[in-house]
Amino acid sequence: xxxxxxxxxxxWEQYSKxxxxxxxxxxxxxxxxxxxxxxxxxxxxxxxxxAESCGDAVRLFWVVDTATDKIIDSxxxxxxxxxxxxxxxxxxxLCIGKTVDEAIHITNTEVELFLRDDDGTPAVPxxxxxxxxxxxxxxxxxxxxxxxxxRSTLQNQDIICECARATKADIISAIKTYDLKTLDEIGAxxxxxxxxxxxxxxxxxEEREVYLIDILNEVREEMMQTSLHEAAxxxxxxxxxxxxxxxxxxxxxxxxxxxxxxxxxxxMDGGNMEIIDIKxxxxxxxxxxxxxxxxxxCASGSTGTLYxxxxxxxxxxxxxxxxxxx
Amino acid sequence: MEVxxxxxxxxxxxxxxxxxxxxxxxxxxxxxxxxxQGIETRAELNKAYDVIYESLNASDDDxxxxxxxxxxxxxxxxxxxxxxxxxxxxxxxIISCVAEHSSIKSPLAYCKTFGMEVTYLGTDVNGLxxxxxxxxxxxxxxALITILTASNETGAIQPIKEMAxxxxxxxxxxxxxxxxxxxxxxxxxxxxxxDYFTWSxxxxxxxxxxxxxxxxxxAPFVPLVHGSKNVMGGxxxxxxxxxxxxxxxxxxxxxxxxxxxxxxxxHIGQLRDKLEKAILAIPDTKSYIPKEHRLNNLVVASFRGIxxxxxxxxxxxxxxxxxxxxxxxxESLEASAVVExxxxxxxxxxATVMFALSxxxxxxxxxxxxxxxxxxxxxxxxxxxxxATQQAFSVHEREE
Numbered sequence: 242x243x244x245x246x247x248x249x250x251x252x253w254e255q256y257s258k259x260x261x262x263x264x265x266x267x268x269x270x271x272x273x274x275x276x277x278x279x280x281x282x283x284x285x286x287x288x289x290x291x292a293e294s295c296g297d298a299v300r301l302f303w304v305v306d307t308a309t310d311k312i313i314d315s316x317x318x319x320x321x322x323x324x325x326x327x328x329x330x331x332x333x334x335l336c337i338g339k340t341v342d343e344a345i346h347i348t349n350t351e352v353e354l355f356l357r358d359d360d361g362t363p364a365v366p367x368x369x370x371x372x373x374x375x376x377x378x379x380x381x382x383x384x385x386x387x388x389x390x391x392r393s394t395l396q397n398q399d400i401i402c403e404c405a406r407a408t409k410a411d412i413i414s415a416i417k418t419y420d421l422k423t424l425d426e427i428g429a430x431x432x433x434x435x436x437x438x439x440x441x442x443x444x445x446x447e448e449r450e451v452y453l454i455d456i457l458n459e460v461r462e463e464m465m466q467t468s469l470h471e472a473a474x475x476x477x478x479x480x481x482x483x484x485x486x487x488x489x490x491x492x493x494x495x496x497x498x499x500x501x502x503x504x505x506x507x508x509m510d511g512g513n514m515e516i517i518d519i520k521x522x523x524x525x526x527x528x529x530x531x532x533x534x535x536x537x538x539c540a541s542g543s544t545g546t547l548y549x550x551x552x553x554x555x556x557x558x559x560x561x562x563x564x565x566x567x
Numbered sequence: 568m569e570v571x572x573x574x575x576x577x578x579x580x581x582x583x584x585x586x587x588x589x590x591x592x593x594x595x596x597x598x599x600x601x602x603x604q605g606i607e608t609r610a611e612l613n614k615a616y617d618v619i620y621e622s623l624n625a626s627d628d629d630x631x632x633x634x635x636x637x638x639x640x641x642x643x644x645x646x647x648x649x650x651x652x653x654x655x656x657x658x659x660x661i662i663s664c665v666a667e668h669s670s671i672k673s674p675l676a677y678c679k680t681f682g683m684e685v686t687y688l689g690t691d692v693n694g695l696x697x698x699x700x701x702x703x704x705x706x707x708x709x710a711l712i713t714i715l716t717a718s719n720e721t722g723a724i725q726p727i728k729e730m731a732x733x734x735x736x737x738x739x740x741x742x743x744x745x746x747x748x749x750x751x752x753x754x755x756x757x758x759x760x761x762d763y764f765t766w767s768x769x770x771x772x773x774x775x776x777x778x779x780x781x782x783x784x785x786a787p788f789v790p791l792v793h794g795s796k797n798v799m800g801g802x803x804x805x806x807x808x809x810x811x812x813x814x815x816x817x818x819x820x821x822x823x824x825x826x827x828x829x830x831x832x833x834h835i836g837q838l839r840d841k842l843e844k845a846i847l848a849i850p851d852t853k854s855y856i857p858k859e860h861r862l863n864n865l866v867v868a869s870f871r872g873i874x875x876x877x878x879x880x881x882x883x884x885x886x887x888x889x890x891x892x893x894x895x896x897x898e899s900l901e902a903s904a905v906v907e908x909x910x911x912x913x914x915x916x917x918a919t920v921m922f923a924l925s926x927x928x929x930x931x932x933x934x935x936x937x938x939x940x941x942x943x944x945x946x947x948x949x950x951x952x953x954x955a956t957q958q959a960f961s962v963h964e965r966e967e
Contacts, residue, residue, distance in 0.1 A: 253880075264880060270950050293917055293953055297874070300952040318952035322876035326950055 255366040256323060257358045259331075264323040269333035271316040273302035282306065283313045288383035291375045297321035299329050301379045303336065305387055310340040317379075321372060324365045328352050328373035332380065341384050345395055349373040350406050370404035371437030371446065377403075401451060404436030409456060416460045424453055483526065483559035491519050495528060498557045503550055512536030514550075517567050524561050528554065531567045542566060569886040570932040574864065575719040575747060575923040576890055581772035581818060588774055588814040598809065599797035608809055615816035619779070622823045623764075624755045628784035632802045633777065633812050637746040638670035640765030640780035641713075643791040643803070644742045645674040648710040650789040652683055658710035662739075664688040664696045664725075666718045671744055688714075694723025694856045701730060705737045712739050717747040720892060720921060722865035723856050724752060731760040740786055746770055750822030750926075751831055751862050762786040768811065772925070773818030777811030827926060835924050836863040838933050842922060843868070845937040849944055851954070855919075864924040871918065872954025873947045878920050881943040887936055890923070892916040 256264075278285035283304040291298035298320040304313045315336035319329040331352050336344045352373055356364035365373065385392035399408040415421060415430045424442070428435040434453045439445035442454040472487050483491060495516060507513050513533040520527045530550070532542050539546065543566060551564040571579065580588075591611060596604025598612055616631070625631055634640045645661070652659055661678065663671055665687050675685045686704045688696045696714060705712075712734045717724045727743050734741035742763035748754050750771030756764055763786065767778035782788050782802075794804025821827055843866045846852050851871035870878065875891030882889055922936070948954045 253883075264877075265884070267950060289952070293874075298953050318950060320872060320951050320953040321874050323880050325874070326877065 252366055252369065253323070255363070255369075256327075257356055257362065257364040259356045259358060260323065260327040260364050263327035263330045263356070267317075267326060267330040269316050269330050269337075270318065270326075271302075272318065273304055273314060273316050277314065278304045281313045284387070286383050286387050288379050288386055290379035290382050291320075293320055297325045297372055297375050299325070299375050299379045301329075301333060301336075301383050303383050303387070305341060310342065310387075312336045312339055312341065312344060321375075322369075324369040324372040325375070327356060328365075328376045329379075331355050332376035336380065341387050344380055345384050347377065347380055348406050349377040349404070352376050367404075367436045368438070369436075371439070374403040377406075401449075401453060401456065402431075402433035402436070402440045405432040405434075407431045407433035409451070412453065412456055413460050416457060417464065421457075422461070424457065427453060427457065483562075488519065491526070492516060494558055495519065495554060495562075498554060499550075502553050502557065507534075507536055507546075510535055510539075512539065522563075526559060526562050528562055528564050529567050530564060568932065568935045569888075570928075570936055571888050572922045572924060572928070572936070573888050573890045574925040574928075575722075575770070575862075575921065577769050577775070578750075578772050578925050579927070580769075580774060581821065583821065584773055584814045584818045587817050588810055591810045591813045594810065594813075597806070599795075611813050612809065615812050618816040618820050622819050623749075623781070624757045625781060626757060626784065629756070630782040630784075630788075630800075630802065632780045632782060632799050633807050633815075634765075634780050634803060635776055635808075636670075636778045637668075637744060637765045637767040637770075639791065640763075640778060641668075641670045641742075641744055642674045643780060643788070644763045644765065645671070645678060645711065645713065646791060647787055647789040648740075649674075649678045649681060649683065651787065652678075652710065653681060656710065658708050660684045660686065660706050660709045662686045662688065662701065662704045662709060662712045662714075664690060664714050666690050666694065666696075666721065666723065667713070667715055668719065668744060668746065671713055671715070683710075690721075690723065693860065694718060694721040695860065696725055696730075698726065698729060698733065702733055705733075705739060709737070709739045711742060713742040713744070715744040715747070717751070717862050719747050719923075721856050721867055722747075722862035722921075724860045724862060727761065728759050731762075734762075735760065747862060749819060750827065751864055753825070753828045754823055756781055768815035768818050771818055771822035772927075773815045774808075774811045777808045777815050779815070830926060832863050835926060835928060838928060838930065839864060839866055839922075839924055842866055842924075842933050842936060845940065849941060862923075864928075866922040868920060868922070869918045870920070870944055870947075872951035873944065874917055875920055877947055877950075878943070881947060882920075882939075885939045885943065887939060890921050892919045892921070 273285060275285055281304045283306045286303040286305060288301045289298070300318045302316045305311065306313050315333045317329045317333040319326050321329070328349065332347060335347050335352065335355065339347075349370065353364050353370065358364075381392050381396050385395055399410055401407055401409050401412055411431055412427060412433055415427060419426070419430055421427050421430060424434055427433055434441040437446055439447040440449055440453050442452050468485070469487065472485055472490055483494065486494060499514070499516070504513065512535040514530050514536060515533060517529040517531050520529070532539070536542055536546070547564060547566060551562065554562045554564060594607055594611055596608040598608045599605060619625070619631060620627065634643070648658065648661065659682065661675060661683060663675055663685060679685055688700050688704060690696055701712070712730070714725055714727065714730055716727055731741045740762045742765070743759070743761050745754065745764045745766045747770065749766050762783045764781040765778065769775040788802060790802050790804065792804050795801070798804050798807065843854055846866060846868045847854060849870070853869050855867040879889060879891055
């Protein structure tokens with residue numbers, strides 16, 4: 242929630258002029274028949290996608306020149322809202338003159354860009370991107386028919402967010418590269434899940450097999466396991482930097498140095514010390530200690546001795562360690 | 568010409584009501600101060616209370632608490648029983664129905680987060696909740712029954728009096744969301760026999776931001792808004808929109824008058840019938856809910872092959888303003904649960920639009936809508952893929 246969410250319902254005022262004009266007067270609306278195909282000297286393709294239950298359904302007609310695979314003419318019919326009609330219209334028009342292989346690369350995001358009045362302003366509001374997805378799906382359907390192949394062979398099976406055309410690989414890479422921890426952070430980096438929101442988590446407009454939340458949890462778990470393994474492996478070789486260590490490893494590392502270099506001196510004077518806690522206070526690591534025995538009443542505990550302990554740990558463990566008596 | 572036919576969502580202010588709103592705008596005194604300005608405000612408030620009690624036939628032992636809206640009243644009623652549950656009443660169950668507005672469903676969902684249970688009764692193809700199902704749903708732990716008087720989307724009017732009798736027999740408090748009642752059907756609170764009744768003034772040509780909550784004498788009530796006890800006995804604290812109350816009294820007086828209810832039933836009902844007949848004369852259309860128990864101002868219709876938002880778009884272009892249950896027109900992309908609840912498939916919700924008339928709707932306006940309708944339907948069906956192919960949309964002959 243923020244200022245922009247406080248007045249809702251603004252859908253139509255966010256339609257670009259181009260979307261509005263295509264809703265009022267679609268240019269590529271209509272049908273193509275076998276007679277048209279014969280007249281134009283090509284092959285007729287009729288492809289359907291969507292269903293009324295989803296709120297959108299589209300039928301795409303192509304006449305394709307079989308010699309060059311070029312789409313000679315393209316028309317559509319659509320059951321749907323303004324966005325669905327305008328994006329189907331733009332999509333059908335964009336197909337004309339392209340080869341079938343080129344047409345496969347017309348995506349809903351490209352159609353949306355084509356429908357913008359200016360580069361910086363989206364042609365439709367975010368939740369309406371969903372209604373333009375089938376414009377892409379129906380092209381794949383038509384191309385599959387023309388080529389006589391399964392549509393799955395033409396489609397990137399890896400798409401998680403259809404509105405933003407973000408693949409699973411894109412999303413995983415973004416989570417790892419930018420250390421993303423929430424769905425909103427994923428949205429900010431990849432736009433995935435920011436349109437119709439179906440893919441974010443169960444309970445949205447459409448059911449999915451995989452949701453962003455699953456991917457996020459999976460990748461975060463994997464990242465944690467990886468860092469644990471790295472920490473374990475590098476400790477074994479004695480090369481691990483303090484900042485890469487787990488909390489247990491840090492305690493062990495600090496304790497080992499204390500045991501070897503500090504504690505014997507304190508015991509000689511009838512005292513001792515223990516580690517109470519290690520807190521990350523980046524860029525510092527604050528190590529809280531408690532003096533035991535004679536050290537507890539020693540005046541040097543907050544001056545000379547403390548300085549010596551801190552200096553030893555800085556030198557032996559990490560530059561950024563600070564030692565604080567409790 | 569411009570024709571506003573979304574009157575079940577909100578209705579334009581009646582000039583007579585607006586007149587009171589403007590004329591009393593300078594009456595600004597707190598209702599609870601002892602000096603002159605308080606005296607002025609109290610005099611107007613008492614007048615308004617008298618009119619409202621009289622018009623809705625509330626007993627002087629009952630409370631009418633003014634609120635900002637039906638939503639606020641609905642929340643106050645439901646959360647009264649949440650409060651009791653949390654304090655150990657042992658009553659953990661609320662009965663409601665699928666046709667309710669979000670101002671009932673959302674607070675009920677909230678109650679569930681505290682461990683309460685909710686039974687949503689279904690509606691039949693006529694939009695009605697079954698009395699037998701209601702009886703069967705009542706448990707010893709039922710805290711409240713809340714069933715709307717009439718649906719804004721389907722217009723189906725529930726047998727509230729009969730339901731309230733059943734609730735009383737079972738010792739369960741009964742609330743009805745009356746947002747669609749006043750101004751469309753006669754509201755007599757004593758006769759209805761409900762414990763709680765909620766409304767908003769803007770639904771019957773009053774101002775927005777003011778509504779009411781009827782609480783029958785001795786019915787439990789916990790305020791939603793806590794504050795000074797000086798305002799409505801502490802049942803709803805905070806400086807209320809007094810001028811709105813004065814205006815609402817006038818709006819109720821007009822809307823719930825015998826004259827108006829008869830005018831809606833006869834005259835507006837006839838206009839509605841004329842529109843409905845014209846719609847049904849267009850091939851592949853269907854209307855919903857038998858007229859016997861449908862609000863007299865409403866036509867709910869589906870136009871095969873035309874998506875609801877597309878219909879609204881072309882209507883809007885022609886200066887006609889209506890609403891739809893289509894998923895595309897909502898922020899969440901969810902189709903109307905209420906239309907689906909009619910037993911129809913989700914397809915129907917996506918092709919369904921509502922025409923809600925008001926007492927200000929004229930013959931000329933309806934003629935204009937009828938005239939535009941056929942060209943709009945022709946244009947949109949020419950674009951439609953599903954209409955062209957005569958496929959899908961099984962609504963008109965439902966699969967058994």
